Amino acid sequence: MNSVWIIAKRELGSFFDSLVAYIMLIAFLGFSGFFTWLFGSDIFYVKEASLQVFFGVAFWTLFFFIPAITMRQIAEERKTGTIEMLLTKSINYRQLVLGKWLACFLLVVIALAFTLPYYITVASIGDIDHGATISGYLGLLLMSAVYISIGIFASSLSSNQIVSFLLALLIGIFFHFLFGILAGSTSGWLSEVFDTLSLTNHFESISRGVLDSKDLIYFISITLFGIFMSEYMISKKK
Amino acid sequence: MDISINQLTKSYGFQKAVDDISFQVKTGEILGFLGPNGAGKTTTMKMITGYLDIEEGDIIIDGQSIQKRDMKENIGYLPEHNPLYHDMPVVNYLAFCAKLQKVPNHLVDSRIKKMVQLCGLDVEKHKKIGELSKGYRQRVGLAQAMIHDPEILILDEPTTGLDPNQIVEIRDLIRQMGKEKTVILSTHILPEVEATCDRILIINNGKIVADGTADTLRKQAQGQQVLQVKVEAPSPQAVYEKLQSLPSINTVDIINLDTGRFEIQSRPESVSNQHIFQMCVSEGWVLMEMIPFETKLEDIFRELTMN
Numbered sequence: 001m002n003s004v005w006i007i008a009k010r011e012l013g014s015f016f017d018s019l020v021a022y023i024m025l026i027a028f029l030g031f032s033g034f035f036t037w038l039f040g041s042d043i044f045y046v047k048e049a050s051l052q053v054f055f056g057v058a059f060w061t062l063f064f065f066i067p068a069i070t071m072r073q074i075a076e077e078r079k080t081g082t083i084e085m086l087l088t089k090s091i092n093y094r095q096l097v098l099g100k101w102l103a104c105f106l107l108v109v110i111a112l113a114f115t116l117p118y119y120i121t122v123a124s125i126g127d128i129d130h131g132a133t134i135s136g137y138l139g140l141l142l143m144s145a146v147y148i149s150i151g152i153f154a155s156s157l158s159s160n161q162i163v164s165f166l167l168a169l170l171i172g173i174f175f176h177f178l179f180g181i182l183a184g185s186t187s188g189w190l191s192e193v194f195d196t197l198s199l200t201n202h203f204e205s206i207s208r209g210v211l212d213s214k215d216l217i218y219f220i221s222i223t224l225f226g227i228f229m230s231e232y233m234i235s236k237k238k
Numbered sequence: 239m240d241i242s243i244n245q246l247t248k249s250y251g252f253q254k255a256v257d258d259i260s261f262q263v264k265t266g267e268i269l270g271f272l273g274p275n276g277a278g279k280t281t282t283m284k285m286i287t288g289y290l291d292i293e294e295g296d297i298i299i300d301g302q303s304i305q306k307r308d309m310k311e312n313i314g315y316l317p318e319h320n321p322l323y324h325d326m327p328v329v330n331y332l333a334f335c336a337k338l339q340k341v342p343n344h345l346v347d348s349r350i351k352k353m354v355q356l357c358g359l360d361v362e363k364h365k366k367i368g369e370l371s372k373g374y375r376q377r378v379g380l381a382q383a384m385i386h387d388p389e390i391l392i393l394d395e396p397t398t399g400l401d402p403n404q405i406v407e408i409r410d411l412i413r414q415m416g417k418e419k420t421v422i423l424s425t426h427i428l429p430e431v432e433a434t435c436d437r438i439l440i441i442n443n444g445k446i447v448a449d450g451t452a453d454t455l456r457k458q459a460q461g462q463q464v465l466q467v468k469v470e471a472p473s474p475q476a477v478y479e480k481l482q483s484l485p486s487i488n489t490v491d492i493i494n495l496d497t498g499r500f501e502i503q504s505r506p507e508s509v510s511n512q513h514i515f516q517m518c519v520s521e522g523w524v525l526m527e528m529i530p531f532e533t534k535l536e537d538i539f540r541e542l543t544m545n
Contacts (some may be wrong), residue, residue, distance in 0.1 A: 001338075003338060006334065006337045007338075010323075010326075010334050013330075014323070014326075017325050018325060080321050080324075081319050081321035082319065082321040082322065082323060084284075084289055084317050084321060085315075085317060085321050085322070086288045086338075087289055088288060088289050088310060088313070088315045089310060089335065090308065090310040090311040090340055091338055092308075092338055095247075238289065238290060
């Protein structure tokens with residue numbers, strides 16, 4: 001566990017050193033703030049004291065931003081050869097992957113923490129549903145957990161960051177909406193399988209405030225699957 | 239900790255990078271790993287460090303197979319291309335490595351201080367690694383390999399990129415470390431092996447072609463003794479003829495007849511120093527020089543690896 005934290009701390013430090021963190025935070029807050037407060041069907045247009053609008057926007061912004069922070073995780077270690085240095089220290093594949101995952105996850109947590117003023121603002125101007133808001137945040141965190149895990153897996157496939165980024169998006173698109181579309185255009189058990197696989201469905205039910213163990217199991221199992229696959233790829237391709 | 243390598247094999251595709259090699263290294267021994275590019279040195283080292291999986295055979299460290307027990311904590315490794323995080327300051331990087339290698343928290347600072355001093359990084363310690371010259375990066379690489387005071391040091395070309403002064407320093411350092419630890423180092427620089435290593439292992443095409451000290455390798459490579467002598471005598475021609483008649487001498491080559499310089503090759507298994515001396519005494523000649531000619535390690539290396 002200690003090694004996981006050492007890796008995560010270094011990685012988080014390098015996000016902030018390399019400006020990746022600042023760019024990601026500013027862009028995320030800029031986008032989500034703009035669409036939540038100023039433009040389109042924003043909070044004032046919806047006329048409801050709820051953060052549903054923000055969750056909808058963040059659902060998409062995170063989808064694009066997470067591959068941008070995960071793409072370098074393993075790919076760059078491969079390219080510069082530092083992976084050899086890391087793996088000859090007394091850590092195993094799992095600790096390495098978990099450390100990387102934790103660093104990305106913490107960056108997303110920091111980004112979401114900066115949106116807490118949205119919550120406070122809306123709560124002060126209207127009667128907000130606290131339960132739904134908390135589970136909305138939970139939904140975003142779970143969704144991020146899944147995409148980070150997929151992103152790190154994509155990063156472990158290649159030593160080229162752009163390839164990793166595109167791969168992560170490609171896999172992500174399936175979970176984000178292609179499975180949903182496929183579920184609609186098929187029928188019977190096949191439709192149910194696609195329906196279960198679609199991340200959007202699970203996210204929507206959580207962000208509406210319904211905490212179902214089925215959804216939790218879905219998010220956690222895909223996250224773990226991604227982590228195992230990354231471990232496997234790192235051990236295979238050296 | 240002793241290392242024992244037993245019938246180790248590793249192939250990339252159809253090509254065998256390491257082909258059934260076996261050797262032992264004992265504590266307090268510095269083993270020099272020699273071989274042309276692509277001979278399998280780095281592959282072997284990577285397997286000892288646990289980075290590459292073992293395909294066939296086994297590596298036993300301290301009586302235990304590394305496939306069963308993780309020995310990474312006891313190994314310090316300097317990889318060939320010395321990969322480092324260029325965006326990290328030297329001290330932070332060393333702290334990161336120390337913690338990963340499970341150096342207790344209260345010792346981390348003192349270990350870093352020691353390494354900074356040992357590897358001469360004092361002036362550069364707060365700079366980012368990316369800003370350092372190649373020689374200093376190499377020092378950082380060495381520092382991170384030794385930060386946790388490992389029992390075993392695996393150094394893949396430790397002196398590349400260093401200037402002559404640094405090379406001497408690093409060699410001294412390695413020799414000093416080698417007294418209590420087990421050190422395996424690979425290099426292309428042949429004088430380096432002679433200067434630092436107790437034992438030399440030459441591998442070619444994945445196979446061990448020579449194993450021993452520099453002296454035993456020389457003897458193996460060349461059975462006959464070669465001497466260069468200079469004899470002051472009234473008639474150099476007489477010296478030449480007399481030398482040829484000595485029973486222990488195989489051939490005499492004239493280097494310069496006027497100054498009386500000859501190159502002498504003894505017969506196999508015999509030594510001719512005494513005979514030459516006695517000959518000069520009995521003839522009343524003056525023996526000005528007698529230089530034993532050593533086969534250069536370069537020649538042995540070339541002979542063993544060119545085919």
